Amino acid sequence: MLIRLGIDLGTSTTVAVLAGADGGVRNLLFDASPLLSSAVFAGPGSGLLTGQDAERAASGYPAGLEANPKRRIDDGMVWLGDGEYAIAELLAAVLGRVAAEARRVSGAVPGSVILTHPASWQRTRLGILTDAAERAGLGEVGLVPEPVAAAAYFATAGDVLPGRCLVIYDLGAGTFDVSVVRRTVEGFDVISAAGLPDVGGLDLDAAIVAHARSLTAERTDGWGRLDWPRTSEDEQARRALWASARAAKERLTRHATADVHVPLVGADLHLTREEFDRAVRPLLERTAKLTVEVLRQTAVAPDEIGGVLLVGGASRVPLAATLLHRTLRIAPTIVDQPELVVAEGSLIAPLLRTLAAAPAAARVSAAGVTPGGPAVPAAALVNAAEPAGAVDMLDGATPAAGTDDARPDAGPRGGARATDPRRRIAIAVVLLLAVGVGAVALYRLLNRPDAELVYELRDHTSSVESVAFSPDGTKLASASVDKTVRVYDAATGRPLGAPIAGNSEVYTVAFSPNGKIIASAGEDSRIHLWDAETHQPWKLAKMTGAGGTAPFAGHGHRISAVAFSSDDTVASIDYAGEVRLWSIENGEQIGAPFPAPPERFAASRPAIAFCPGDSTRFVASGPIEEPQFWTTSPRKVTPGTGGHTGAVDGVAYTPDCRYAVSAGADNTVRIWDATTFHPRQMTLSGQTGGVDSVAVSRDGRTIASGGTDSTIRLWSVETGDQTGLIDLGGLATGALAFSPVDAKIFASANSGRGGTVRLWRIR
Secondary structure (H helix, E strand, C coil), rough: CCCCCEEEEECCCEEEEEEEEEEEEECCCCCCCCCCCCCCEEEECCCEEEEHHHHHHHCHHHEECCCHHHCCCCCEEECCCCCCCCEHHHHHHHHHHHHHHHHHCCCCCCEEEEEEEECCCHHHHHHHHHHHHHHHHCCCEEEEEEEHHHHHHHHHCCCCCCCCCEEEEEEECEEEEEEEEEEEEEEEEEEEEEEEEECHHHHHHHHHHHHHHHCCCCHHHHHHHHHHHCCCCHHHHHHHHHHHHHHHHHHCCCCEEEEEEEEECCCCEEEEEEHHHHHHHHHHHHHHHHHHHHHHHHCCCCCCCCCCEEEEEHHHHHHHHHHHHHHHCCEEEECCHHHHHHHHHHHHHHHHHHHHCCCHHHHHHCCCCCCCCCCCCCHHHHCCCCCCCCHHHHHCCCCCCCCCCCCCCCCCCCCCCHHHHHHHHHHHHHHHHHHCCCHHHHHHCCCCCCCEEEECCCCCCCCCEEECCCCCCCCCEEEECCCCEEEEEEEEECCCCEEEEECCCCCEEECCCCCCCCEEECCCCEEEEECCCCCCCCCCCCCCCCCCCCCCECCCEEEEEEEEECCCCCEEEEEECCEEEEEECCEECCCCCCCCCCCCCCCCCCEEEEEEEEEEEEEEEECCCCCEEEEEEEEEEEEECCCCCCCCEEECCCCCCCEEEEEEECCCCEEECCCCCCCCCCCCCCCCCCCEEEEECCCCEEEEEECCCCEEEEEEEECCCEEEEECCCCCCCEEEECCCCCCEEEEEECCCCCCEEEEEEEC
């Protein structure tokens, strides 16, 4: 197979990937980094320097530096130092550096070169780009729009069916671009694109510099030298300031604080994430607004969107994902190194068309390959190599640890669809011949899970017993027996504030309907209310006056679950199965307790769920074989008729309250008619251990179930068929919750050892 080179020539940095003859893919390194500065320097007798060489040389001769030649694409000629240069010559210098490194690493001239470009570029700009490639000795190159390359990269991680759209949110160093691409049989087509030339990572750096200036504005002499450097010392100080601002921005994507050094001014400033978010919010709000405008202009409906993909180094800023999630009500997909996505995708995009033209046997949906859908070429893997015994792997043998996790955003393996081994081997041969797919990549395609892991949180130090989304889907809360409740940004997994302490062991957590209150309960048999923003105890509107008794106190056993009704009533159920209703105003009990059912099974963790939109109806589970359907007016209970053969440990309603779903210790899930209280005929079976938790998606179509067999299973509400499987590798599932705004997003928590919370996206 030919050596292939993919290049993403960026405004601030350039990235290149090389696919070798063995199918393995590697990022080319420049000065030990995959990011090559796109800067070009022209000085007396130096020729054209690129990368760090150019930046270092500019310290003594700033007039010779063009930091962002791609931004000058329309200028034709650029004056640097003492001479004038064609813009194609500057771009050729960067591409030539890439070509030289590719030849050094591979020992040969690449047989195929792909260059990416903004979707809005037309014939003139593309002509300059191809001219630059020819000057760099790359010869004839293929061109791929950047959003198409990004979409192709993400298509290797999940099904994107023909007709579905992807939103590509590309926040690079110098510019912001948003594109909507539609999956076709042959690949991806750009159906709309727009951009902001004045919003990028450099502008976020500028916001930090402006913030530093506002805190030291009285030191005019130092700022004058930084703004208008005259000496080499001044120029070096200016570069150090902007390097410090960039480093602070990058640190704040992972930590709550960062330091900024302001040379010449003599200040070392402490910058918090909150201060940074305030400074950059106006810029990032413009990106979210433009994204919505592009979607409106293209008339793409929300249910047509298969994903929102964040690429570009500056998209790491947590506020970008948060604002986008709140605006679109769709959780964006983020990877560890978003600046590498376009380069890797550039080698994948052409192969999608190749696969579309391959024999039909290469696109058999029963093997997990959607007709007309994407293959997973070796270019999608980092350092993937074709192992010995690849056919044995396809025939069901377990691969060596790590072989399916080459991509940093890859989730746990699981959910392979059953197919005849001979058929799978035949498909493998066809794919290998058709597009040169490596065996490891093919194995991942045929055995990929039915949901991709968006992120994983390991902050708790003990078993996580409950997870809950806020009503607007922007926050995710988790409760643990480590005596804390933690709250995260649901889009990014970034912690929001300090952990909520002051609990005993916590078994349950829930948000109020307006999202302002978090309720938690557990070992101490009381409900605790917390302010969802400050994480301080919630002050009741009316203090309880029943003989000075503590609010929300009355249960005689540990509380296993709490739930809010649509009118803010709080319901709680304890380990005996007794239910109590509470006023959120004063913490006093409303009416008498709802009695516990007769105990028939000792091992049970009761659950409770209100009918959405109807505060008078709720369903509860307990140490008996069927759920209990309650109404508060009139006060009445109706046990389900028939069903499980063991205790019921989890319950949930569909959004329209037509059905209730129950999880049983008998390893099954049942769907109940919420009007007749009879179970539907089909039994959702297949789990090999007790089912502890169930959740229903916001569109009422999908059930997620989990328990002691270390799997999460997805089911169709309509047919009862299993539609997905996730293997958790030995971890039991203690809790599940679907996003209230995205039917494909759900969270899971493991009970037992560790304290892991995961966010999943259904494929």
